[in-house]
Amino acid sequence: MASTGRDVLVTGMGFCLPGPGGAVCRTPGELWETVSTGRSHLDNDGFFRGRVNLSDEEFGAAVPGIPQRYLRNYADVHRYGLLSLVEACQDAGFDWRGGELQDAAVLTARASVDNSVDTYLACMQADPRSIGLRDARALFTRLAVSATATDVANVQASLLANGGPSYTVSCGCASSAVLIGVAANLIAGGEVEVAAVTGVDTFDTDRLQHFEELKAASGAQPTSTTPAARIRWDGPMRPYDERACGFNIGDGSATLILESREHSRRRGAEPYGRVLGQATTRGKAQSALTVDDSGEPLARAAEKCLRGNGSRAAIAPSDIGYVNGGAEGDPLFHRIEYNGVRAVFGAHTENVVVSSQEACFGHNAAPLGNIGAAATMLMMRNGVAAPTANCEKPVTDAPFEIVAAGGPRPLDFDLALSFNYQLGGVSSALLVGSPEGC
Numbered sequence: 001m002a003s004t005g006r007d008v009l010v011t012g013m014g015f016c017l018p019g020p021g022g023a024v025c026r027t028p029g030e031l032w033e034t035v036s037t038g039r040s041h042l043d044n045d046g047f048f049r050g051r052v053n054l055s056d057e058e059f060g061a062a063v064p065g066i067p068q069r070y071l072r073n074y075a076d077v078h079r080y081g082l083l084s085l086v087e088a089c090q091d092a093g094f095d096w097r098g099g100e101l102q103d104a105a106v107l108t109a110r111a112s113v114d115n116s117v118d119t120y121l122a123c124m125q126a127d128p129r130s131i132g133l134r135d136a137r138a139l140f141t142r143l144a145v146s147a148t149a150t151d152v153a154n155v156q157a158s159l160l161a162n163g164g165p166s167y168t169v170s171c172g173c174a175s176s177a178v179l180i181g182v183a184a185n186l187i188a189g190g191e192v193e194v195a196a197v198t199g200v201d202t203f204d205t206d207r208l209q210h211f212e213e214l215k216a217a218s219g220a221q222p223t224s225t226t227p228a229a230r231i232r233w234d235g236p237m238r239p240y241d242e243r244a245c246g247f248n249i250g251d252g253s254a255t256l257i258l259e260s261r262e263h264s265r266r267r268g269a270e271p272y273g274r275v276l277g278q279a280t281t282r283g284k285a286q287s288a289l290t291v292d293d294s295g296e297p298l299a300r301a302a303e304k305c306l307r308g309n310g311s312r313a314a315i316a317p318s319d320i321g322y323v324n325g326g327a328e329g330d331p332l333f334h335r336i337e338y339n340g341v342r343a344v345f346g347a348h349t350e351n352v353v354v355s356s357q358e359a360c361f362g363h364n365a366a367p368l369g370n371i372g373a374a375a376t377m378l379m380m381r382n383g384v385a386a387p388t389a390n391c392e393k394p395v396t397d398a399p400f401e402i403v404a405a406g407g408p409r410p411l412d413f414d415l416a417l418s419f420n421y422q423l424g425g426v427s428s429a430l431l432v433g434s435p436e437g438c
Contacts, residue, residue, distance in 0.1 A: 007311070008184040009264050009271035009435060012092025012257030013374045016080040016200075017361045018042070018050045018250060024058065025361070026087050028272075028378060035357045035375045038387035038405045040236060042248045042362055048236055049205060050250025050362025054079060062086060065097070066159070073142045074155065075115045080253040081108065081152040081200040082159060088196065088255035093269055096160055105165040105186050105195035108153035109175030111365035112201040119146040152200050164192055170366075172422030173326075174280060175199055176254065177369025177430050181278025183258045188311075193263040199367035200253035208249060209233070237329035237363070238390045239356040240402045247329040250362020254370035271435040273377035276312065276415075277305035283425030292425045293332055295339025301429035302344045302417055315431070318348045321413020322385050323400070324372045325356040326420045328363050333421065338399055340419075340427070345400075353411055355403035359389035372418040373430055380416065380434055384408035 018041040019025035025034060025041075034041065042048045059079050063086050066074075074082075089096040123139050131139075145151055150168045157166040165186060171178045176199030183195035212231055232246035264271055279301040283292030308314035323341065327333045342349050357375045358368065379386055385403045388394075394404040403409045414434035421427055 006188045006190070007261035008187045008275045009259050009261055010256050010273050010275065010373070010377060011259045011264050011269045011271050012088040012094070013272065014084045014087025014089070014091055014255045015253065016052055016054065016083040017252040017254065018052055022053045024052060024054050026083065028091060028374065031374060032378045032382070034360050035378070035386045036382070036384065036408050038360070038389040038407070040359050040389040042236055042250070042359070047233055048248045049233065050248060050252065050364060052076070052080060052251045054083065059083060073138065073145050075146060076251070077115045077200055077202045078145070078152055078155045080202065080251070081156055081198050084200070084253035084255040085156050085159070085196060085198055088257050092257040092259070093267060094257070099161060101160045101194060101196065102162055103164045103192065104160070104162060105183055105192045106153060106157045106160065106162050107166070107179045107183055107195060107197050108150070108156060108168045109179045109197070109199040109366040109369070110149050110152065110168055110170050110201060111172050111175055112203050114202060114204045114207060115146050115151070116148070119143055152198065156196070156198065171280070171426065173363070173365050173368050174420040174422045174426055174428035175366040175369065177278065177372070177418065177420045177428040178280050180256065180258070180275060180369060180373060180430060181280070184275045184278065187258055187260050193260050195258045196255060197258060197370065198253060198255040199370045201365040201367065202251045203249050236390045237359045239325065239327040239329050239359055239388050240334065240394050240398065240404070241391045242393045242395050244329045244331060244334070247363045248359070250364035252361060252364050252367055254367040254374065256370050256374060273380060274433045274435055276433050277431040278428065279304035280426060280428045282427070285425055288424050290425050291332060291336070291423065293335040293339065295336050295341070295343055297425060298336060298340030298419060298427040298429065299343035301427050302340065305417065305429050305431035315415060317345045320415050320417055321353070322376065322379065322411060322416040323352055323354045324376045324416065324418035325354045326368070327356055328358055334395065334398070336421065337419065338397070342399055349399045350401070352400040353385050353403060353409065354400045355385055355388040357386060357389065369418070369420050369428065369430065372420065373432060376416045376418050376432055379411070380413060383410060383412050385411040
């Protein structure tokens with residue numbers, strides 16, 4: 001984040017994530033009920049996958065008034081993004097139908113391309129000589145809505161009748177964390193007062209299984225700098241667990257409302273926390289597929305966040321009370337965090353408290369940064385560190401304290417870091433604090 005003088009607060013949260021018993025996790029309260037207890041919503045009768053079971057009726061009741069001709073062309077990824085946006089607006093106290101956000105920034109993070117692929121294939125395979133007028137028109141409408149990375153951003157901005165900044169960032173699993181930093185800069189620099197930041201992705205299970213079979217057929221072997229992790233369907237992902245050997249894919253969306261302190265005070269909003277910094281770095285390897293397990297890029301990103309700027313003094317690593325980790329169930333990512341945290345915290349490393357909520361909902365890519373930020377702010381508010389779902393046998397070589405499965409750990413803190421990674425050596429660090437300062 002650039003040096004600024006305006007505080008940036010998070011005043012709203014909304015979700016569309018796998019919930020208990022096949023329900024949809026939509027509100028901060030429902031998110032907290034899951035992460036604070038370390039519940040995992042990935043087991044579908046022995047098939048481990050983060051599924052969002054959003055019915056037409058539930059979506060229609062939550063987001064009423066969308067014309068049927070629009071809904072016919074919306075895929076799941078659009079509906080998930082709209083639901084989390086509406087939930088976040090309502091949580092922040094904004095009337096999403098009343099024009100209150102017409103000048104806000106509407107920023108969306110995306111990583112998956114499955115919906116775009118499906119739309120392209122349908123259009124490419126259609127026979128112009130036999131297709132009817134109505135079907136051809138529907139295909140081209142879906143192509144216009146779905147074929148670009150900005151698909152969800154356009155749909156969200158249209159729902160709000162929005163005329164402010166609206167665009168999409170794609171940076172893999174770090175996407176929404178990066179956008180939090182972008183949105184904070186827009187607000188702190190005075191370009192907008194409010195920003196809605198969404199991370200949303202969906203994945204095709206059959207296609208992913210096909211890719212895994214191709215990977216196995218290729219004979220590709222992991223090295224010291226490429227992930228050994230595979231997508232698991234037959235068992236749960238276990239971050240920081242000695243049995244960690246893969247991750248479960250997930251679908252869903254998470255939206256945060258960011259707002260200047262002045263604007264928030266005028267509305268009487270109750271903020272969850274403050275965005276203090278965000279930085280993204282990359283290891284300097286020449287391979288586009290490498291993962292730098294030295295932790296050096298992660299340490300650089302965290303150190304950039306901790307530097308002072310025009311609105312605050314530098315923050316000492318020893319003042320950080322909690323770290324929201326990005327380990328997904330692969331020992332390689334464990335090493336990244338071990339080395340990165342050691343480099344940042346030095347002699348204080350053994351006092352650092354770390355956990356991850358990724359195994360609650362699955363590895364859902366673009367939403368991960370928003371979920372980590374939201375969960376961390378809720379922990380800060382409630383005075384606990386949430387457990388790591390499915391981490392029942394924590395690794396013994398970690399240099400920091402892991403909050404394993406079994407329940408939250410009491411922890412009073414007002415500063416925290418949250419980490420995310422992308423294949424190719426990219427690391428993101430996000431620094432958040434309590435609403436009223438540290």
